[in-house]
Amino acid sequence: MIMPTPYLSVISLALLFVCAAPASAQERLKVAIAGLSHDHVHPLLNAHQRLEVDILGIAESDSQLASRYKERYQLPDSLFFHTVAEMLHAVRPDVVLAYNAIAEHVDVAEICLPLKIPLMVEKPLATTVEQARKIAKLAARYDTPVLTNYETTWYRSNHVLKQLVSEGNIGKLKKVVVRDGHQGPKEIGCSEAFLSWLTDPEKNGGGALMDFGCYGANLMTWLMDGQRPIAVTAVTRQLKPAVYPRVDDDATIILEYANGVTGVIQASWDWPYSIKDMQVYGDSASLHAVDPETLVRNQSVQRSVQLAVNSEYFSNHLTYLTAVLTAGEIPENDLSSLANNLVVVEILAAARESARQGKRVMLSDRP
Structure with a gap:
């Protein structure tokens, strides 16, 4: 499992990833998915089909939605769970990627962070300042990173x-x-x-x-x-x-x-x-x-x-996550950082x- 260590600069992260790539190529990032209702999940599932990332579990309460994805991407029944809590009781990923409603990001954080499992959500971080600050407090309390993914x-x-x-x-x-x-x-x-x-x-x-x-x-x-x-x-x-x-x-x-x-x-x-x-x-x-x-x-x-x-800089969120979780913490004003996204x-x-x-x-x- 890839675990976070002390923070490095963006340049240091990039250089470390370039240097470490040959050694780490054999060990793909192991992720779990919280929700399937966000269409941005498709690039991740396509990356899984190309053997660029390992998916350990998928939590989706809507059984019909889960079945559609299962059929489209030929995913085994064993990957699917009804809730995030149930999934993380069974698997231990390097990071959880949330593809659910923005207002539900805080619910995923409440489950992942006490287990010290890093979390990346699709933009934006939260719908309210109260939710965002609650996520930040959990991240600080459990010393576990929360990141936000933007296409740009x-x-x-x-x-x-x-x-x-x-x-x-x-x-x-x-x-x-x-x-x-x-x-x-x-x-x-x-x-x-x-x-x-x-x-x-x-x-x-x-x-x-x-x-x-x-x-x-x-x-x-x-x-x-x-x-x-x-x-x-x-x-x-x-x-x-x-x-x-x-x-x-x-x-x-x-x-x-x-x-x-x-x-x-x-x-x-x-x-x-x-x-x-x-x-x-x-x-x-x-x-x-x-x-x-x-x-x-x-x-x-x-x-x-x-x-x-x-x-x-990194070409996508998977190469970024691999480097960050291998090498260290996120620079304070990085685009994906919690500090930046609290201001957002x-x-x-x-x-x-x-x-x-x-x-x-x-x-x-x-x-």
């Missing part, structure tokens, strides 16, 4: 962008614009099991604001080296109330920082196509991470150049409150 964490363009910003490539950072979303979860064909909680204001905490606003909050917190914004202003809309009657489907969030930097997060289920990009503006140039492999630098509207995106949940909670009240919310005023 593995975009090489984002990592090169941050490095260039840190080096002063665009001068003093002024503004960041992050756009995330797609045509809508129903429109792109998300499963009924996924939609049942993704469009539930309690289980997901909201609609597009939570589903895609969390990406921008995560990236902004990372770019700002863990700094919390001083104020949050948000506007949410229901552009398709007949399709999503219970939650917002479009959100704009403005973050104000003490050093004068402004973050603008545009999250929507009403884009004409799928988009996950980030633009940063300094006093001398801008950078645009267009997609995972494309980064453009602009000196002006007319002067632009595409940059190489050579990054040693604070931002999302303030954004929901701002949209509800129709006014700017000061984070310093929140308990």
